Amino acid sequence: xxxxxxKLWLLVSINLLMIIIxxxxxxxxxxxxxxxxxxIYDAQLAQTARLLWTLYKVNPNKFSEDPIVIPVPxxxxxxxxxxSAQERMFPEHxxxxxxxxxxxxxxxxILLSENATSFLAQSxxxxxxxxxxxxxKWITFSLYDPVEDIWVYTSxxxxxxxxxxxxxxxxxxxxxxxxxxxxSILIYFIIGLSLRPLSHLSQQLxxxxxxxxxxxHTNLPSELKPIQVAINGLLKRITLYLDKEKRFIxxxxxxxxTPLSILQLHAQNLNSDxxxxxxxxxISAIDTGSKRMVHLVNQLLAMARIEQSSLLAPQRxxxxxxxxxxxxxxxxxxxxxxxxxxxxxxxxxxYGDPSLLQIVMRNLLDNAAKYSEQEQVVEIKxxxxxxxxxLITIKNNNNIITESDRLGxxxxxxxxxxxIAGAGLGLSIVMxxxxxxxxxxxxxxxxxxxxxxxxxxxx
Amino acid sequence: MRILLIEDDQLLALGIxxxxxxxxxxxxxxxxxxxxxxxxxxxxxxxxxxxxGLPDGSAVPLxxxxxxxxxxxxxxxxxxxxxxxxxxxxxxxxxxxxxVKPTDVREIEARIRVxxxxxxxRKDDILFISSLRLDLQTHDCEYNGQSVILTKREFLLLKxxxxxxxxxxxxxxxxxxxxxxxxxxxxxxxEVHIHHLRKKLSNDLFRTVRxxxxxxxxxxxx
Numbered sequence: 095x096x097x098x099x100x101k102l103w104l105l106v107s108i109n110l111l112m113i114i115i116x117x118x119x120x121x122x123x124x125x126x127x128x129x130x131x132x133x134i135y136d137a138q139l140a141q142t143a144r145l146l147w148t149l150y151k152v153n154p155n156k157f158s159e160d161p162i163v164i165p166v167p168x169x170x171x172x173x174x175x176x177x178s179a180q181e182r183m184f185p186e187h188x189x190x191x192x193x194x195x196x197x198x199x200x201x202x203x204i205l206l207s208e209n210a211t212s213f214l215a216q217s218x219x220x221x222x223x224x225x226x227x228x229x230x231k232w233i234t235f236s237l238y239d240p241v242e243d244i245w246v247y248t249s250x251x252x253x254x255x256x257x258x259x260x261x262x263x264x265x266x267x268x269x270x271x272x273x274x275x276x277x278s279i280l281i282y283f284i285i286g287l288s289l290r291p292l293s294h295l296s297q298q299l300x301x302x303x304x305x306x307x308x309x310x311h312t313n314l315p316s317e318l319k320p321i322q323v324a325i326n327g328l329l330k331r332i333t334l335y336l337d338k339e340k341r342f343i344x345x346x347x348x349x350x351x352t353p354l355s356i357l358q359l360h361a362q363n364l365n366s367d368x369x370x371x372x373x374x375x376x377i378s379a380i381d382t383g384s385k386r387m388v389h390l391v392n393q394l395l396a397m398a399r400i401e402q403s404s405l406l407a408p409q410r411x412x413x414x415x416x417x418x419x420x421x422x423x424x425x426x427x428x429x430x431x432x433x434x435x436x437x438x439x440x441x442x443x444x445y446g447d448p449s450l451l452q453i454v455m456r457n458l459l460d461n462a463a464k465y466s467e468q469e470q471v472v473e474i475k476x477x478x479x480x481x482x483x484x485l486i487t488i489k490n491n492n493n494i495i496t497e498s499d500r501l502g503x504x505x506x507x508x509x510x511x512x513x514i515a516g517a518g519l520g521l522s523i524v525m526x527x528x529x530x531x532x533x534x535x536x537x538x539x540x541x542x543x544x545x546x547x548x549x550x551x552x553x
Numbered sequence: 554m555r556i557l558l559i560e561d562d563q564l565l566a567l568g569i570x571x572x573x574x575x576x577x578x579x580x581x582x583x584x585x586x587x588x589x590x591x592x593x594x595x596x597x598x599x600x601x602x603x604x605x606g607l608p609d610g611s612a613v614p615l616x617x618x619x620x621x622x623x624x625x626x627x628x629x630x631x632x633x634x635x636x637x638x639x640x641x642x643x644x645x646x647x648x649x650x651x652x653v654k655p656t657d658v659r660e661i662e663a664r665i666r667v668x669x670x671x672x673x674x675r676k677d678d679i680l681f682i683s684s685l686r687l688d689l690q691t692h693d694c695e696y697n698g699q700s701v702i703l704t705k706r707e708f709l710l711l712k713x714x715x716x717x718x719x720x721x722x723x724x725x726x727x728x729x730x731x732x733x734x735x736x737x738x739x740x741x742x743x744e745v746h747i748h749h750l751r752k753k754l755s756n757d758l759f760r761t762v763r764x765x766x767x768x769x770x771x772x773x774x775x
Contacts, residue, residue, distance in 0.1 A: 344636060348606070351633035352562055355655030359568030362658050363575075372571055379564045 356383035420455035
């Protein structure tokens, strides 16, 4: 059984536990008093039997074939309303009908109490036994005198005993039973009180606005501390993520505005009387500006696609094929600008998404050609690496020392590279894809050599 | 009137320069904050147009240091960044106006006029010196109630003289004003323009200060 409410669960379980404990207490006390009662009444039965036998022995001839019947006074059962003192004011006792006796001699009844007339077939064994008579259970004690063949029976209704021990158990339990309801109410309030920090916490979380996700700082009990820590950690991560997104939107809009204003300015200029040379400049500026925008929008779209696609279609790929395909997508201008030196282990394979890894290679090869001087060498090396990995290295000459720790930052471009077309998104995209493949990428600048190292897994 | 433009994007700068030159301004162009500082040290400018994201860092510290060095010229920030925090930090550190790209070049020109007007404590864009009237917005020039047609360079020079009446303007300053840093200055090109102005207006308006330059003198009771 599960409860969705801690409060209800605690309340029900505590009450159930209480009832079980009370029930056990009652049962134990009932049985204990019943046992004590048995001992006292049993002793009384035995003693009465011996007394009757002794009385018979005083004058055995007094008894004839006709049995002597001792009348039992009857009184209407008044229940338990009267006190013992009131009970004692009557000349008889209502319980007398619950006690009976018989004396047999030579298989014949010679003395009996009025209420024992029906007790005919008594057991012929000495000691205690139970008989059923008139819907009641009776406890009987029998005493035998073998010399004169005399049986003395004394009996008592069993319900006298159980009634009494029931009373005794009830006396013990009644106050406890009365306590259950006030106790439950008290428990209800205590639980409510101890759950207050929880509702306080939830109130605080409810009030949080996405624009202002500050940490939760409340005095919480130690049980709730881990939750507070976890929530604060989550809030921090969300804030970081939101900040990153905000930064990205700002950067993206900034980057789009520059080519847009180039287009606008030069288009406006074309509208006025310009010299032929100025006109040519404006036209070529519009051309370059629009190309820049197309490139930027493409890169942004690629980025959005990668961010959404956790759905990779990974497969075994031959690195040589991958590089050849990426190479073929470069422009003739870039292919002819530098000389490409390749040292590729043709059997190297990686496990990954072909279209994404092609973007990686194309971006890196494009960069290598773009930032190299004319006729310089771009080196591509592919080898197997330890632990089932493949190492891809792309090296090119670059006389501008780049701050490698900022490489891959969105929209970051080196101040001395502003004359080279680019949006500053290529390496971010590369890093995102490598990250998605759980690979590693490092950039190193040594003297005039810039080197990109990628480690991808074969599996 | 010379304007210093600090913009790292060459194409954008080219567009602004072409447009503003056509509207009668002389522009000098720098791509970095460092160059801008040097230019400010060596030349006199009526206004600064500034992009915030420069290759050598944000331009806000540059604005701050320009103001610290005692330059009072109006600074117009022209940038693609439109967050309020950046706007505020630029304006609070000494910028006079803020324009977000992309913007119509006519608005840039209007704002330039407003800023220069304010810095020379004028109510409108019309300059009056004695019987000479020059409308900076429409480029209309009137002398003694007669309309005068001016070329672009003549307008540039006359505007400068009228904004600084009774002040000697050096030859070098006037040369730079009409031809810029890169311009191939004919040794007496400025002289020729002033000669034209004297002919179109009045001989007595422009006084030659030998070895130094020229001065526009206000005529009292002709």
